[in-house]
Amino acid sequence: MATVVKGWTRRKEARPAEILEAALALFAEKGFTATKMEDIAKRAGVTTGTPYRYFANKEEIFKAVVRESLIPQISFGEEMLSQFHGSGQALLEEVLRSWWQGVGETNLSGLPKLIIAEAGNFPDLAKFYYEEVIERGVRLIGRVITYGVERGDFRPVDVDYTVRVVMAPVIMGMIWKHSLGVCEREPIDTERYLKTVIELLLSGLTQPQQPANPASLEIPHA
Amino acid sequence: MATVVKGWTRRKEARPAEILEAALALFAEKGFTATKMEDIAKRAGVTTGTPYRYFANKEEIFKAVVRESLIPQISFGEEMLSQFHGSGQALLEEVLRSWWQGVGETNLSGLPKLIIAEAGNFPDLAKFYYEEVIERGVRLIGRVITYGVERGDFRPVDVDYTVRVVMAPVIMGMIWKHSLGVCEREPIDTERYLKTVIELLLSGLTQPQQPANPASLEIPHA
């Protein structure tokens, strides 16, 4: 929120970032349409016209927010995957947990709600988000599941669709925080929610111990 | 959508329903704010002022849509539950499938997206939807899971939170249809999605095989 800096030259360079930070906070809170350009400006400590010095319009601000804040999170997940060597279960848990930590617990968690809400009215935004975020995210989780299946940790599953089922509870968790969650008497305990998600998913994906044939018990976990 | 009828008297009785149908279609497509009253009117085959004869304002139209269309679906689910006698697995599958059929495959599937999107800007609407729909829905699924757990079909789970995890993929499926889903190259195969959801959830909930062999009772939860 625009930490006040003494210098002036220094401030100037920080402007775009401050604007994006302000925009993200407001987008998360109110959505795209309901966020007013002037509010973004005010929150960033500048005046109405200034954001237009750096960004062509509101849509471009949104795209910049996504590019600067959300996409790095995906890259981070891809990085993690490429260096991972443990069990499928551990990988999936790790990925979901860092997703939650890096996105779910920050203002970024407001973006899924936003894009879901406004996709119909801003097709360009939707297309951008779909290509830059969704496809990469789906591919990432897809590889995580494939990793577990190939390792024999997970049942063989319909990966393309399982991905969506795995992602759904995490995304819903984020959406909830920013919409109807506020109606709830006691706020969601996110750790408890995440634990429930992971337990259910892992237990649903894990290779059953095929108990009919006792001998086979030694085979899995190849 | 406003099938042309000879009479005039006959039409008037159908008006409210026609308006609600038009409204639902537009709400599902564009959301609440972006749906213009005049468009609702036009789509219902009437002029600007007519909807106001039947509904006080746009918010009331929304509430009426929910009351007339969505809530009966919940009642239907409650009915089903109260008459069910099979396994927990069968019950859950049954409930999820009829939810999908009655809501997911109709325009009603647009409502979750709408309410998620606009809850922040229309607190009254949010409160109404939360109390009339969410709470009853959560309670219903909660009873389904409890049913399975008590019957020994499901593992003992954290019911309150598991409910949300179970509901998430279904709701996300609906949301998807009405938002980013349209960006997708090949449309979602809903039957395949639903099958994946059910398999994963049932497999995640089901009591690990209770072998006839009592000794094995110590093995699970490895």
Add this chain to the structure above:
Amino acid sequence: MATVVKGWTRRKEARPAEILEAALALFAEKGFTATKMEDIAKRAGVTTGTPYRYFANKEEIFKAVVRESLIPQISFGEEMLSQFHGSGQALLEEVLRSWWQGVGETNLSGLPKLIIAEAGNFPDLAKFYYEEVIERGVRLIGRVITYGVERGDFRPVDVDYTVRVVMAPVIMGMIWKHSLGVCEREPIDTERYLKTVIELLLSGLTQPQQPANPASLEIPHA
């Protein structure tokens, strides 16, 4: 307010009067513009279209209200004047008091406020009211004052303008009741107000006892 009558034929004949009664009540309460035709209809116990059977439009209803209710009050005053034989003071008090009683204390007291408020936007109404009510009213009070002056009860005054000064407090009293009067902590005590008005006016109009000449003290109140 539309007393319920058994018969039907009987009701039919009372319709116009019931409509005018309802209209007057609403006009007095809300003004002309803010009174909705539908509310008039409802209050008269009929439906939207019915008033239009009897009156061409809202303006005609207003005119009819004036003709049926307010003008007879003026005629009554004229009658009183033509039959009066006492002092100018007594006549003025009598006229003001019956004006207050016949108009000020009924719904008719709402009409001055109404016409004052809407004259600018409904010139036809203004002209009608001016010619049918104001001119006759002014003429009446003018004759009252002239009566007193000619009788030597009142000082010789600028009758045309004194009329207005005499009427002002009475009309303001009515206006007050229907507008800012409602803001007042304790409602106006109308009898006390009227008494103050009459005392001040009479005392202001009455021929001073020309005290320079002590002998003249016996002359007045002839």
Add this chain to the structure above:
Amino acid sequence: MATVVKGWTRRKEARPAEILEAALALFAEKGFTATKMEDIAKRAGVTTGTPYRYFANKEEIFKAVVRESLIPQISFGEEMLSQFHGSGQALLEEVLRSWWQGVGETNLSGLPKLIIAEAGNFPDLAKFYYEEVIERGVRLIGRVITYGVERGDFRPVDVDYTVRVVMAPVIMGMIWKHSLGVCEREPIDTERYLKTVIELLLSGLTQPQQPANPASLEIPHA
């Protein structure tokens, strides 16, 4: 009304005042409801949205007009009272005349009509006007009368109600100008009207001649 000025910066400082001036003119002419925001804007030489940069809505514009233009007139009257040392008659005349000059002869004279007309439909406005204008005005005139009574210039009177009777003809004069007055064949001669008002009131309030002869003290109030 919006004299064309070269600069742009210079204009902006004058904007609020220009808008209020335009608003007052229109309020006086048409009333509150019938004055369209767009007309205010046009008359002030700006476009639809501009008034909203300075005032939240039409009601706030009205309040600003009152605060900026009418209330200073009352303060002026209070000032005059506090510095006055002459007779009660002279004071009352002075106050009424400057009231007429400062309000009655300007567009401000349209406000009483407006507030009377719309009090019922805009309770907030009514309350504001009552508290900020009426109460102060009544208090002021009350003090004027008390001043005269205490000085022995005026009869002892029911001050609270006499105030209203004294104010009535002045306010009615203003109201008249902006409503039915326009129907009149020959426009009111305001000086003549004011003179009549003052003569009648002073003559009505003045202590009946206190002859040098002490004995006559018993005679009055016959």
Add this chain to the structure above:
DNA sequence: CATGAATGAGTCTTCATTCAT
């Protein structure tokens, strides 16, 4: 005569964007 459903022009207010300074 009466009904009451329907019409549709009219008005306040919002806000992304521009551009003179």
Add this chain to the structure above:
DNA sequence: TATGAATGAAGACTCATTCAT
């Protein structure tokens, strides 16, 4: 670069009046 005043199109809601029944 930055400012911030101004633009003006867009949309919810009202209500007098009409007219098919």
